[in-house]
Amino acid sequence: MCTAVTYCTRDFYFGRTLDYDRTFGEEVVVTPRKYPFKFRCMGTMETHYAMIGMAHIAEGYPLYYEAVNEKGLCMAGLNFVGNADYKKEMLDRDNVAQFEFIPWILGQCDSAAQASGLLERINLTDHRFYSELPPAQLHWLIADRHGAVTVEAVKDGIRVYDNPVGVLTNNPPFEEQMFQLNNYMHLSPKEPQNHFSEKLSLRAYSRGMGALGLPGDLSSQSRFVRAAFTKMNAVSGDSEEESVSQFFHILGAVQNQRGCCQTDGGRYEITIYTSCCNADRGIYYYTTYENHQITAVDMFRENLEETQLARYPLITGEQIRWEN
């Protein structure tokens, strides 16, 4: 399970939880403007916008899970197993392999609106990065401070949905996830009133009862509703520290604790990492399952006119500050 959210205070923030039962060996990667992105069908992008995000590097190529570019455009891929459908190459289309999608969009678009334009002629192909690496079955959240869209490549073709809530999880398809919010429109951060019956003297005996019924389990649909409720009602100051702190609290609502979600072979799905990008300042913050201290990498501290990737291995051990 994974959850991606957007959050806007003075700056625009974007991030995700990456929930899985194993890692692919990811690290924080800055791709500078002159790193040559070689596409399977679209030639080589010799210069492009710089980007920072989480990626697995294979044969020197950054396979991004999520990233933000220097213009503040953000994009994340989340599991969409059983629904994602990639095609063979098509004539008159921009044929982009699933693993090239993030560089393709972030390399050349400065806004979600511009990305939507490119999506009109895209075909996501089923090329493998190498033969033992099948394409990840994903759908994507693309966002900037003005709005967000969800992109789903399904049997019928590419679907692009306006995403007014700025949240994405996994299955079912996005339209169904959104529809489910109708079932929760009575939830509120305020104390509830008795609408049940005037003949009964019901009372709110605890704080937080306005959101009674908010689903608490780890299923994708439940995390969607919980992340949406938390994000839409989140209040924070607008300084960098207050915003980043609040962002991690929003994603704190959908963390996966080891032991609560068992997968095949007796393994457990956990929140391997949680990320938060300040899209305006090109800063990538993260925590890991065992490292609650926020670690940061600033894209603009790198030489972005370079051709080489800058790589930052994750700091994964718990950092405890002793007070005595």
Ligand SMILES: C[C@H](CCC(=O)NCCS(=O)(=O)O)[C@H]1CC[C@H]2[C@@H]3[C@H](O)C[C@@H]4C[C@H](O)CC[C@]4(C)[C@H]3C[C@H](O)[C@]12C
């Ligand atoms: C497993 C990750 C998604 C996590 C997620 O959504 N979990 C939900 C679990 S569930 O369905 O709800 O059960 C996805 C997100 C990005 C994916 C990676 C990126 O797409 C980059 C490459 C793409 C290659 O084709 C496959 C390896 C890979 C390195 C992918 C491995 C894996 O599929 C990742 C890491």
